[in-house]
Amino acid sequence: MQREFEFSLDVRYYETDAQGVVHHANYLKYLELARVEQLRAAGHDYAEIERQGFLLVVSSVTARFHRPSRFGDTLRIRLRIDRARGARVLHSYKVYRGDELVAEASSVVACVDRAGKVCKLPDYLRLDD
Amino acid sequence: MQREFEFSLDVRYYETDAQGVVHHANYLKYLELARVEQLRAAGHDYAEIERQGFLLVVSSVTARFHRPSRFGDTLRIRLRIDRARGARVLHSYKVYRGDELVAEASSVVACVDRAGKVCKLPDYLRLDD
Amino acid sequence: MQREFEFSLDVRYYETDAQGVVHHANYLKYLELARVEQLRAAGHDYAEIERQGFLLVVSSVTARFHRPSRFGDTLRIRLRIDRARGARVLHSYKVYRGDELVAEASSVVACVDRAGKVCKLPDYLRLDD
Amino acid sequence: MQREFEFSLDVRYYETDAQGVVHHANYLKYLELARVEQLRAAGHDYAEIERQGFLLVVSSVTARFHRPSRFGDTLRIRLRIDRARGARVLHSYKVYRGDELVAEASSVVACVDRAGKVCKLPDYLRLDD
Numbered sequence: 001m002q003r004e005f006e007f008s009l010d011v012r013y014y015e016t017d018a019q020g021v022v023h024h025a026n027y028l029k030y031l032e033l034a035r036v037e038q039l040r041a042a043g044h045d046y047a048e049i050e051r052q053g054f055l056l057v058v059s060s061v062t063a064r065f066h067r068p069s070r071f072g073d074t075l076r077i078r079l080r081i082d083r084a085r086g087a088r089v090l091h092s093y094k095v096y097r098g099d100e101l102v103a104e105a106s107s108v109v110a111c112v113d114r115a116g117k118v119c120k121l122p123d124y125l126r127l128d129d
Numbered sequence: 130m131q132r133e134f135e136f137s138l139d140v141r142y143y144e145t146d147a148q149g150v151v152h153h154a155n156y157l158k159y160l161e162l163a164r165v166e167q168l169r170a171a172g173h174d175y176a177e178i179e180r181q182g183f184l185l186v187v188s189s190v191t192a193r194f195h196r197p198s199r200f201g202d203t204l205r206i207r208l209r210i211d212r213a214r215g216a217r218v219l220h221s222y223k224v225y226r227g228d229e230l231v232a233e234a235s236s237v238v239a240c241v242d243r244a245g246k247v248c249k250l251p252d253y254l255r256l257d258d
Numbered sequence: 259m260q261r262e263f264e265f266s267l268d269v270r271y272y273e274t275d276a277q278g279v280v281h282h283a284n285y286l287k288y289l290e291l292a293r294v295e296q297l298r299a300a301g302h303d304y305a306e307i308e309r310q311g312f313l314l315v316v317s318s319v320t321a322r323f324h325r326p327s328r329f330g331d332t333l334r335i336r337l338r339i340d341r342a343r344g345a346r347v348l349h350s351y352k353v354y355r356g357d358e359l360v361a362e363a364s365s366v367v368a369c370v371d372r373a374g375k376v377c378k379l380p381d382y383l384r385l386d387d
Numbered sequence: 388m389q390r391e392f393e394f395s396l397d398v399r400y401y402e403t404d405a406q407g408v409v410h411h412a413n414y415l416k417y418l419e420l421a422r423v424e425q426l427r428a429a430g431h432d433y434a435e436i437e438r439q440g441f442l443l444v445v446s447s448v449t450a451r452f453h454r455p456s457r458f459g460d461t462l463r464i465r466l467r468i469d470r471a472r473g474a475r476v477l478h479s480y481k482v483y484r485g486d487e488l489v490a491e492a493s494s495v496v497a498c499v500d501r502a503g504k505v506c507k508l509p510d511y512l513r514l515d516d
Contacts, residue, residue: 012287014290047330072303
């Protein structure tokens with residue numbers, strides 16, 4: 001699994017709100033997409049991971065919104081796994097439009113089983129520090 | 130179960146889009162809320178209905194959008210069960226802001242079991258024609 | 259402008275609901291994406307169309323949901339412009355997963371100006387019958 | 388304006404995802420609702436605030452998710468204004484289901500004008516420290 005990953009998406013019209021810009025809650029969805037695509041790029045299908053009984057749930061997130069983005073914008077998300085061991089993965093993110101930094105974020109994702117109990121990450125999701 | 134039901138909701142900011150109005154897909158969510166509230170008013174908790182193994186799924190919907198609605202608007206949804214027997218419930222809806230008709234819709238909801246197989250409505254959801 | 263268009267998308271995790279399938283309201287968002295991508299394929303940027311003062315708004319929609327779709331599914335949307343003259347565009351849609359028909363829909367999109375008044379489609383969006 | 392405010396909402400079905408729980412991005416929408424309702428309780432209509440040219444935009448947010456919540460849950464949001472002067476309002480939030488702490492969050496909201504330029508909060512939104 002590569003530690004760094006870059007992913008681009010086009011803002012969708014329905015992701016904007018009456019201020020004419022992307023509603024801030026949607027950035028959390030973009031971050032999720034970036035994590036899913038990073039897994040996919042590493043050969044891991046998140047749907048399959050869940051079928052194996054490992055659920056990845058966001059346990060915390062911090063985001064700073066520097067600039068608005070709009071329908072018509074292409075956003076580039078740079079994702080970094082800062083740590084992936086035990087039951088948790090720590091990511092940090094930078095969201096760009098061209099060279100402009102639109103948002104920054106970090107999150108902690110925990111691995112839980114179907115019963116919601118925290119469990120160790122499967123081997124293939126771990127990274128050495 | 131009463132055949133007719135009225136339900137009010139306030140438009141939420143994040144339900145609007147960059148045109149400044151409620152995104153049309155959100156009206157389908159409003160209709161769902163109205164069905165859930167109608168059940169609740171009749172003493173039926175939809176979460177409990179699902180726990181009993183009956184899932185209500187929308188199998189078709191038709192909607193006409195007559196006027197835009199905006200953040201700050203209170204919408205009143207008038208819901209009517211046109212038919213509820215066998216495995217299906219047919220609803221029709223009118224969405225008002227004050228006396229203005231904002232949207233009209235109709236839908237067919239089917240009852241399925243956990244395996245996705247169509248099944249008869251539980252007795253308490255049926256209505257005589 | 260081509261009358262027919264095909265567009266694929268991957269179901270996003272957050273588009274599913276507790277039934278484990280894509281929430282029906284999200285199909286209306288998929289249809290919107292397909293319209294935007296059809297415009298783009300024909301060289302028209304919808305953001306630019308709005309800047310020119312033409313807003314395309316959904317005035318009615320009908321959808322039938324034949325099969326559930328899930329996270330992990332790739333959906334293929336076949337879109338057809340049935341008519342595009344005066345102030346309205348009529349589309350019909352078929353949504354497939356592989357060869358399976360997941361949903362069918364049709365919609366009427368109206369062209370309005372910034373004040374919300376219905377206006378003629380710009381020339382480049384019209385099609386001869 | 389009261390510094391503290393409490394607000395309850397029912398989880399809506401479409402706010403859940405295939406894990407059967409509320410998708411984490413929706414908590415940011417709940418926080419927004421709580422801010423809007425706090426304003427309303429103080430006699431301020433956010434739609435009117437925007438018409439006066441003051442836009443409140445989220446510039447940062449931090450959230451920790453302690454427990455999942457589900458359709459059928461009523462959530463109680465306790466909101467506190469930690470500071471409201473200059474161009475910024477700092478809120479902190481606790482989200483409860485009964486006595487259980489479901490989530491905690493804090494956010495910074497900035498006041499901007501129509502051009503997106505940071506501006507002073509209107510007097511009635513300021514609080515002495």
